[in-house]
Amino acid sequence: MTDLLSALGLVLAIEGALYAAFPGPMRRALAAIGSQPENALRRTGMLALVLGVVLVWLVRG
Secondary structure, eight states: OHHHHHHHHHHHHHHHHHHHHOHHHHHHHHHHHHTSOHHHHHHHHHHHHHHHHHHHHHHHO
16 A cells, blocks of 8 residues: 555656646647547557556566
8 A cells, every 4th residue: 555655646746747847738738638539548548557567567576
């Protein structure tokens, strides 16, 4: 549970830093994501999921 909360905190810190440093580009990126078809978002999400699991597996292996 500690690892999960640490990972969640790291994600929030990185996303917060991006919004703080680049608010305009982040807003445009979110608008562009909103106009994408669901299948494209689903494929991108699955790719991110697989890459994340592989990365954790390699690091924690």
